[in-house]
Amino acid sequence: MIRHQIRLAAAAAACLVLAACAGPTDMEPPDVDVPTPLPSGIDFSPEGGGAPADDSCDPLASYNPGTTTAAQALAGLDDQEQISIGISQSTNLMGYRDPETNALAGFDIDIATAIAKSILGDDANIRWVPMTSGERVEAVNGDRVDMVVRTMTMNCERWGEVEFSAEYYHAGQRLLVPKTSGIESLADLTAEQQVCTGESSTSVSNIAAVNAEVQPVTVPDFNDCLVLLQQGTVDAVAIDDTILAGMAAQDPTLHVVGDAFSQEPYGIAFQKDNTDLARYVNGALAALIADGTWQAAYDKWLKGPLGVAGAAPAPKYRD
Ligand code: GLU
Helix, strand or coil: CHHHHHHHHHHHHHHHHHCCCCCHHHCCCCCCCCCCCCCCCCECCCCCCCCCCCCCCCCCEECCCCCCCHHHHHHCCCECCEEEEEECCEECCCEEECCCCCCEECHHHHHHHHHHHHHHCCCCCEEEEECCHHHHHHHHHCCCCCEECCCCECCHHHHCCEEECCCCEEECEEEEEEHHHCCCCHHHCCCCCEEEEECCCCHHHHHHHHCCCCEEEEECCCCHHHHHHHHCCCCEEEEEHHHHHHHHHHCCCEEEECCCCCCEEECCEEECCCHHHHHHHHHHHHHHHHCCHHHHHHHHHCHHHHCCCCCCCCCEECC
């Protein structure tokens, strides 16, 4: 279909250039073979799916807020005048550019904004830093940002690299397929089929754990998986249900199938050892859950697309 349209466009362009396409006999399109465009960094045989999950810690246990003050949190920022927050600007419903206002919008953006206001006040100066999943850890540890609020799963491997807040959302991974495909779950996919996901995301190993046969395909930004599915380059997309709901909302010919095949507790990430900031943010998270801000954000962005009345996770502290 795409190739056909490209051929027609090429024929039209050739007519414009030559200005001599007079008779119907001259209308045969030139036989050019235009390859389907692919996102940069696509990997058709990624490694790293087979490692067993690291269960050496309790990934949900963050730091008790105790009596940590906003002044202590402020001292943990790189710049006392503004807060830099790593986000996605291309994940529909979670962190994306509203096409009408060009402003950032979504569930993660609402949570991040409420946290920033708690630290810096209502006129908080927020510097938004868009990034891919694979850039998150280096962004906090390399002082590019003060925190990352970007659909980031808390797990033991990542706890070794960053500090996390308490869980602020509980997601799970599922599968997105064309409605006409007949595919009902990740387990249905065969060795001849390809499933797209984000490089450096937890889904690479989750896919291998559920279906060792299917061929994973990774891209640096999992949002590119949507186009690959629409092109027919891949058969399915596997990633968090929140993200897939956003893709399904963009393309009504697709739908999310199968039960969740993983647990994806989202945490806000901070530089390793910046525990005062983590403690303060945990207090701020508890407050925005208690005052209805969390529920309002959920109801605005996720309740309809996910089809369930969500509730905030109960925080868990290690000390
Ligand atoms: N939540 C998963 C992760 O943090 C997948 C989505 C993402 O990459 O942001 O790896």
